[in-house]
Amino acid sequence: MVPGAAERAERMSMNLPTPTTPAGQEGLRALLAEPSRAVIGLDFDGTLAPIVADPEQARAHPEAVAVLAALAPKVASVAVITGRPAEIAVRYGGFAGVPGLEHLTVLGHYGAERWDATTGEVTAPEPHPGVAAVRAELPALLDGTGAWIEEKGGRAVAVHTRRAPDPQAVFDALRVPLTELATHHGLIVEPGRLVLELRPPGMDKGVALLTHVRELSAASVLYAGDDLGDLPAFSAVDDLRAAGTPGLLVCSGSDEVTELRKRADLVVDGPAGVVGLLRDLAERLT
Secondary structure, three states: OOOOHHHHHHHHOOOOOOOOOHHHHHHHHHHHHOHHHEEEEEOOEOOOEOOOOOHHHOOOOOOHHHHHHHHHHHOOEEEEEOOOOHHHHHHHHOOOOOOOOOOEEEEEHHHOEEEEOOOOOEEOOOOOHHHHHHHHHHHHHHOOOOOEEEEOOOOOEEEEOOOOOOHHHHHHHHHHHHHHHHHHOOOEEEEOOOEEEEEOOOOOHHHHHHHHHHHOOOOEEEEEEOOHHHHHHHHHHHHHHHOOOOEEEEEEOOOOOHHHHHHOOEEEOHHHHHHHHHHHHHHHOO
């Protein structure tokens, strides 16, 4: 830290929630001391947007865009890292054309797609052929289960059970056949909150976060998530901390996923709590 940075960070952290771990406390101090070298990584569904029965109806918390616009100019980058297509996350988040969000990046499909606020364009490689093959076979496999399919731009496909008569029983019953189907076509299955996502291997939020942090030579990182798909990002922050880059792990509280809560340095009350934390950070960095 630069001279006086520790004292400044200590003063600025007043009234912010206190992380429960020494590593998390150091991550927060480092972020406050050098915000211009900090990366803020955020999941979308369950973190910036409340979980809803129909994912097509998901929208960012009403205050999220204004808070991100206040915070983004003060840090190296705000990166929304999501399993959704980048264009969908941008639309549902309301991120396009917002003054102040020039430092916002959306890494869709676990980093396979990238949208930058400065250009408004999405860049991505060709889709994995196994996704189309799986999509063609899913209707017969899901017939009568009450589960339904969410398209993810040809790069992944998700099977939701939240609207089934017995969501957890259907989720449990589908894990094995969906894993067998995915494996046959060179894909993997990522379980989440009453959702099973079939996608190519090598795509996860940890890889996306690490790549972004290293591209920017960030001096600190905060990552907030709510679901099992966020665990690789949590592990990436652990790896960064072990290598000397301080980090803060935030859980957008959920009773459905206890593992994330146990590993977090700080637990907040869902998307409203995440937005509140980001608002407090933006105010402290003014």
